[in-house]
Amino acid sequence: MTLLAALVDWGALLRTAVIALVIGAAVVSVYSVGLVGVGRFTTLQPGLPRVAALALALGCFAVCLGAVAVGILLMVQKTGG
Amino acid sequence: MSQSAFVVLLVVVAALSFDFTNGFHDTANAMATSIATGALPPRVAVGLSAVLNVVGAFISIAVATTIAKGIVDSHAITVGTVFAGLVGAIVWNLVTWYLGLPSSSSHALIGGLVGASLVTAGTGAVEFGGILSKVILPAVISPVVAGLAALLATSLAFRITARSPREATARGYKLGQIGSAAMVSLAHGTNDAQKTMGVITLALISGGLLGDNAGVPVWVILACAVVIGAGTYLGGWRVIRTLGKGLTEITTPQGFAAESCSSAVILVSSHFGFPLSTTQVCSGSIMGAGAARRLSDVRWSVAGRMVLAWLVTLPGSAAIAGFANLVARGVGGLPGTILIALACAAFSAGIWLLSRRNAINPDNVNAPIPEGARSPLAVQEA
Numbered sequence: 001m002t003l004l005a006a007l008v009d010w011g012a013l014l015r016t017a018v019i020a021l022v023i024g025a026a027v028v029s030v031y032s033v034g035l036v037g038v039g040r041f042t043t044l045q046p047g048l049p050r051v052a053a054l055a056l057a058l059g060c061f062a063v064c065l066g067a068v069a070v071g072i073l074l075m076v077q078k079t080g081g
Numbered sequence: 082m083s084q085s086a087f088v089v090l091l092v093v094v095a096a097l098s099f100d101f102t103n104g105f106h107d108t109a110n111a112m113a114t115s116i117a118t119g120a121l122p123p124r125v126a127v128g129l130s131a132v133l134n135v136v137g138a139f140i141s142i143a144v145a146t147t148i149a150k151g152i153v154d155s156h157a158i159t160v161g162t163v164f165a166g167l168v169g170a171i172v173w174n175l176v177t178w179y180l181g182l183p184s185s186s187s188h189a190l191i192g193g194l195v196g197a198s199l200v201t202a203g204t205g206a207v208e209f210g211g212i213l214s215k216v217i218l219p220a221v222i223s224p225v226v227a228g229l230a231a232l233l234a235t236s237l238a239f240r241i242t243a244r245s246p247r248e249a250t251a252r253g254y255k256l257g258q259i260g261s262a263a264m265v266s267l268a269h270g271t272n273d274a275q276k277t278m279g280v281i282t283l284a285l286i287s288g289g290l291l292g293d294n295a296g297v298p299v300w301v302i303l304a305c306a307v308v309i310g311a312g313t314y315l316g317g318w319r320v321i322r323t324l325g326k327g328l329t330e331i332t333t334p335q336g337f338a339a340e341s342c343s344s345a346v347i348l349v350s351s352h353f354g355f356p357l358s359t360t361q362v363c364s365g366s367i368m369g370a371g372a373a374r375r376l377s378d379v380r381w382s383v384a385g386r387m388v389l390a391w392l393v394t395l396p397g398s399a400a401i402a403g404f405a406n407l408v409a410r411g412v413g414g415l416p417g418t419i420l421i422a423l424a425c426a427a428f429s430a431g432i433w434l435l436s437r438r439n440a441i442n443p444d445n446v447n448a449p450i451p452e453g454a455r456s457p458l459a460v461q462e463a
Binding site for chain 2: 015020021023027032036042043068071072
């Protein structure tokens with residue numbers, strides 16, 4: 001255990017695991033909410049709720065595209081470690 | 082051509098051969114779920130993955146010289162050691178591909194270099210602490226984290242879209258799957274082609290053909306990018322079938338969740354400096370996504386064989402590389418290296434011929450697995 005404690009920064013490892021878990025689950029959830037918005041948009045009659053559904057969908061997909069852009073940025077900025 | 086230059090040439094050929102096996106072995110990581118759910122036709126999927134791997138290889142070459150850093154003492158590495166290490170990795174990749182097992186190409190390469198170094202310079206050349214912290218711990222933790230993330234994400238996706246029209250959401254998830262699989266392919270290209278670039282550069286420096294502090298030559302970047310792309314395009318259909326059909330029957334929300342969580346784990350870990358295997362992360366995600374519907378949806382016998390393959394990849398490739406190095410040194414000089422090269426080529430041809438007896442290809446990669454079959458490579462006759 002002492003050897004492991006000396007070799008591994010457990011705090012950083014735990015932080016990395018939690019961040020990855022939260023981001024993964026968040027992106028999938030936001031995209032799913034976007035799909036619900038699209039579903040509502042296609043089934044509702046013209047009116048304010050339909051516009052709100054479209055806005056919700058567009059907002060969610062914009063967040064997902066932002067996550068993709070951040071991911072690509074991380075790849076480009078990768079440093080040898 | 083001098084004898085040492087010829088040996089370096091053999092190393093370059095072996096490194097590019099490894100790069101090729103790395104490409105076709107790992108196509109499944111990004112594309113298995115998209116092919117299984119029909120989000121992309123098989124040939125389009127491997128084509129897209131190939132292009133993104135090539136693009137990824139050009140995006141960043143930062144990790145190119147770090148493959149053996151902190152694991153093997155670079156002063157103990159000779160050109161012959163690198164060659165034997167590559168032979169160990171190639172043979173391991175081919176055996177696991179034949180068996181349809183998604184094992185880590187990076188671990189095979191590291192294992193190969195470790196095994197060959199042990200024969201060349203003894204235990205003093207290997208940094209066991211580095212192996213523990215850079216290979217073994219991430220190998221244990223990353224698939225668990227990816228699996229938990231995919232399990233949570235899939236459960237949330239099912240709950241959120243429970244009242245939405247199923248057909249419309251399935252179409253939306255298929256589009257999302259294409260995007261998330263593309264991210265995994267791109268991330269794979271930024272990681273794995275660089276490792277081969279690093280090995281070739283290491284051999285060129287060891288052989289005196291490049292200066293000690295030289296960067297990666299442009300022709301090396303170009304060759305590695307094209308070769309990993311070609312390997313990816315050929316498509317490791319056997320591994321794709323295991324991950325896409327054999328591990329669990331996957332639906333579009335599960336495929337999207339698995340690939341998105343794989344991307345998140347790979348990119349976040351890479352950003353914080355924790356090296357990990359794309360293969361293990363993607364396999365863990367698929368298992369997690371499968372278990373989110375019902376635990377019994379996962380074929381645990383297949384998962385068990387896969388985990389066993391992960392456990393033995395490092396010692397297995399190390400043993401093959403160590404044996405190859407021992408034989409090469411026993412015969413001595415150029416004849417020893419040529420003998421190992423010929424043996425490796427003959428073995429590769431033999432494995433390819435064996436695989437033809439039960440060929441998995443774009444036409445049968447999604448065929449149902451017969452009832453009671455023990456191997457996911459078994460194909461139900463139409």
